[in-house]
Amino acid sequence: MPKTKLIQHIKNITIKGNRNAGDAPRDRGGKSAVARCGELGSALEHAARAEKHDLLASLGSSTDGITSAEATRRLEQNGHNSPSERRRLPLALRLAASFVSPFTLILAALAAVSLYTNVILAAPGDEDPSTCVIIAVMVAISGVLRFVQEDRGLAAAESLRKLVTTTCCVVRAGEPEREVPFSELVIGDVVRLAAGDLVPADARVIEAKDLFLNQAALTGESEPVEKTADPCPAAVPSRALTVGDCGNIVFTGTSVVSGSARAVVVATGDDTYVGRVMGACRERPAQTSFDAGVASVSRVLVAFMLVMCPVVFVLNGLTKGDWLSALLFSVSVAVGITPQMLPVIVTTCLARGAREMARHEVIVKDLAAIQNLGAMDVLCCDKTGTLTEDRVILERHINVEGRPDDRVLRHAYLVSHFQTGLRNLIDEAIIGRYESIAEKDRGLAGVASRYRRVDEVPFDFERRRMSVVIEDERGKSQMVTKGAVREVLAACSYVELAEGVRPLDGGLRTRLLARAEDLGARGMRTIAVAQKTNPRPVGAFGPEDERDMVFMGYLAFLDPPKQSAAEAIERLTKAGVSVRVVTGDAEGVAACVCRTVGIRVEGVLLGPEVDALDDAALAARAEETQLFARLSPLQKARVVRALRAAGHVVGFMGDGINDAAAMRAADVGVSVDTAVDVAKESAQVILTRKDLSVLVRGVREGRRTYANTIKYIKATASSNFGNVLSVLVASAFLPFLPMSALQLLLLGLAYTVACAALPWDNVEEAFLASPRTWDARSIVRFMLWMGPLSSVFDIVTYAAMFFVVAPTAAGGPWGALGPATAAAFVAVFHTGWFVESMWTQTLVLFALRGERVLASEGRPARTLAAVAVLGVAALTALPWTPGASEALGLAPLPAAFWPLLATCAAGYLLLVGLVKRLYLRRFDSLL
Structure with a gap:
């Protein structure tokens, strides 16, 4: 089926009246029409909501993909899978x-x-x-x-582009799987994704196993996001889907952190989400x-x-x-x-x-x-990498009483050390923190050499926890579990207190959850650690053995603020520049970082609230707001325009696809040399080091x-x-x-x-x-x-x-x-x-x-x-x-x-x- 007919067919299925967000018209109240029709566009909205078989049928594809002959025909008719680049004007x-x-x-x-x-x-x-x-x-x-x-x-900006040849694994009907360049993908192709892969086009997941993606370039959220093959739940009729809603869509330019999947391509080139954002950035500034x-x-x-x-x-x-x-x-x-x-x-x-x-x-x-930098009196910036280090560190390891406890860290270290799956950033943070402490405390050094791994129960996203079974030199065995607090707590029957191990009753359970929520409110991602001695399985260990465990304590992680951020913000404030944080990340984490670096957080404005305001109301709210959270790219641009309408000279500093439209809307866009190409293309100023202190100069x-x-x-x-x-x-x-x-x-x-x-x-x-x-x-x-x-x-x-x-x-x-x-x-x-x-x-x-x-x-x-x-x-x-x-x-x-x-x-x-x-x-x- 030709691409134009495919798109039209999908549009006909979607809610009547939807229009592409790229046009960005305004209604009589001044509210962006994007708020009504959605920034993803009707094609991606339908792909996210449809049942797998219905979607494949509408695309003229199957779980085994399309034939090579059909792919060639679609490629010739509809063009390559690459967004149109802004052409540099001739020298004359x-x-x-x-x-x-x-x-x-x-x-x-x-x-x-x-x-x-x-x-x-x-x-x-x-x-x-x-x-x-x-x-x-x-x-x-x-x-x-x-x-x-x-x-x-x-010329200097263009030299910062990374020239990388990218290919992906494509499934074509009746043929072995093979690698093809990203540019040769067409709608209906089925691609196979694995850890470390870049996503080559906007695609709907049709099969997934423990699939986690890093889509920080789109949303600003540093944590990996889980993707499944399930259709998106029916959304409120008045609200269109956003990137964060699409738990079954993988977007161009994101990367696979762990797991594997098959996905069918539903948008390529300028029709991808990235292509749409780039199109908005080409509008006359x-x-x-x-x-x-x-x-x-x-x-x-x-x-x-x-x-x-x-x-x-x-x-x-x-x-x-x-x-x-x-x-x-x-x-x-x-x-x-x-x-x-x-x-x-x-x-x-x-x-x-x-x-x-x-x-x-x-x-x-x-x-x-x-x-424009000199005239700037408002600087909007993202959180991750600008105010923070853009990495995970273990901020606290505490027992249930809230006191630091090296035993909690030691047990978590044993799980991270002996598990055989792919180590994530959490594991790296645990191992790094333990080893740094062990260098100063000989009693903690060499603990892994005193144990051997007996078995493990790998992580999965239903249980949201993992366990290892270890045995020491004397033959004593332990099952140690770490994972999400509620899920670990569900496997526990006891809790370890200062006076000893006690049965876990309802009151204690409420206290343990409240402490975890308190840590989360401070912007920290919290996991729990539990253990039990001498587990006795029937045969191999499995999830059913994760029961009657002893709850030990918590590990709290943080993307730490940069040491230079607080000083830079203070210098900017003294220089008459108000720093506003505009992020796609969650408000709790962002608020914690803001307070740490000295940004006042008295009012927080969220993405859905931005959509509910007309231009005049948004300008009034933006004037008194320091933190804007859970914003989509076009909502970020709208906030920038509202601040400018209020008489401010606005700069925007960002490095992701989600920042490009806002940089284009600002008086001066600032990016970094490690940013994605679309962000560097939209910026007028590029920093060779992502640090606010550089911007102060x-x-x-x-x-x-x-x-x-x-x-x-x-x-x-x-x-x-x-x-x-x-x-x-x-x-x-x-x-x-x-x-x-x-x-x-x-x-x-x-x-x-x-x-x-x-x-x-x-x-x-x-x-x-x-x-x-x-x-x-x-x-x-x-x-x-x-x-x-x-x-x-x-x-x-x-x-x-x-x-x-x-x-x-x-x-x-x-x-x-x-x-x-x-x-x-x-x-x-x-x-x-x-x-x-x-x-x-x-x-x-x-x-x-x-x-x-x-x-x-x-x-x-x-x-x-x-x-x-x-x-x-x-x-x-x-x-x-x-x-x-x-x-x-x-x-x-x-x-x-x-x-x-x-x-x-x-x-x-x-x-x-x-x-x-x-x-x-x-x-x-x-x-």
Whole structure:
């Protein structure tokens, strides 16, 4: 039967109205439709609920599988068993995408206008393409830097993929069992599974013996999950099945821990659960905090240009009468207003941050993720492996009174040592703990050598216990049993107390169960140990001999919290990042781990409760909840979206298939190099060590990157705003332009080059102490407060240059000069304002780059200071540089200018310092 018909046939059998969860529509109340139709999809739902024979018939298969000819036909018709991979864009498209950002688009528009006015409209011989060339260089530097850094991040991420050739054992009708590649499986194939196998496709178990799977990558639960061939019990009509409900479905990518099974394939490729999650991850990601911030800043810059440039154009045209010169000058003002170096500064800051993070075990795939890390105020993370060691340790071995007892551990050790079945993590933990104690206590050492195994009663999932019969050197024999507390207790008639062995009555039985429940409430998995002396079986030992035993005590196991987790969470909390645990694991275990590492657990929100809430209610509950447990992958993503809707910048850290959709929904997704491929594909940041302390450094680097970017934006935007105000005043009162278009462009370029070292600047610790987001309103506010300050001293400079300095150099006041001396007057005036502007712009950058610029932590980096000094010196020397002075229309300045420059610079710094104190008192933060 063709795959499309198979799927349609299964859909027709399922509850009417079910739809695939991959579409994720919303109902009128804002609740995800996934909550109604189920995240598994109708095909898997039917496979889980159907009787074995009905399912095989609907798939056109049998317990012996399908024929090879039929498998070939289905493979040709329906394709291979591999989810569609996200194709990497061609090199040319990736390079082009690196040049597309709001900042570069603004500069490109200015370059186009400049090309039209300065080249196309210019008279023959007067063409001046310098503006276009300079802007093109800025855009090229920015784009190439972004392309190189992001391509390195992608290449590093792809190198983390494990290239493994995988095959599975397939049963084909009329043929011997054989190994085939995963990709060649089709619906209806029957596969044989054994311990250690990876599950090759979503399949329904049709035969099973003691089958346990590790599906932590799907659910986050570290404990193996039992799978049987029984149909799922009828679920509540209003609730669809989840991964945890499907005790008879084995999912792609999980692994067999123990046991064996036969299973019939019911979904392959994109139709598997993993394929559906990967499909959801390919959807267009939501706009992140960085994207929104860049867009808002870009709108402010465009609005500023659209308001100021026409005013400059009209005012100069009316006062000077030369409309073409006025147009050229207004275009230069537009270029000067725009922080031309902005794309380069942003990209350089991000690239430097990425390099620093790579030194600290963090690979950045997307440069924007660095600033999103710095802006993050909520971090959602899973439990296993992030907060815990992702391993089982024996936390306690206690007797029935609750006191540590090495006899309990010794008996459990003998069972784990002498049993012949596959040792699981519990056995390894018991043996490891006993041997570590035996190294310090000679009385416990070598205990196994004093016994021999007589027989054993293997574990099975009905009894949920196992026993070994041992005999010592004197011929004394014992049956020792360990297993689930209730099942071991059911085999006991006695209990071992401090005063001796007593019959096990109802009151004692209740006490023993209560102690086990108390240990479970603390997040520990608890098993029991019992024994009896000199058992006498009839023939071989069997389950019927597990009776009249003596209950000895408990073993309590824990996936221990990482030693670094509590400190990392404390550091994140102090840095303004709230850590929320979002896990598919049980709430009791997760709550215990949270309390251990210092996460407040006052309210717990479970998966079914998430489904019952609309978006508004979920956002309200998520705001006050620290622990989300028993969540499916799509429920995790919905929680992330709810937190973002409440105004948070959210990061999500995970490594499983069940985390991929949530990472995609977050502002920044964080994964690790050992994660499954779909998780690494969804993440923007990959840690080479799964540890929150690594992420703490990433958060600090993100804030450092933002700090050095915003320094440039605010200082430059406010300085440029002041320059435009100065130009407006000069245009109204001066009989000539205050500066030529080329001089204005060169001034802006020199200043921005001096800012090129800002990415390496120091940042005050106070700024790194809290999340930082882009805020266009704060930029406008900063411009309005700080920009006019420079205009005050520009106007003083205008007056002094027009009435004192320029007349001194030209030999008389403006009105008394001829054409030749008037040109000298204008050249000296232009040069004076040119030099004064460069000095004051650079000095104010140092004054506004932090709140405590004189403190040790606020001092500028040596690189920044050196570049700035060289830039100022170079522009100050231009009027005396042969060739350059003539080309730029500059002239040497008389001695009277230098006292004026010193007075203006000192007065400007004093005024900026005063206004900065008022600004901080009013708004609390400078940047």
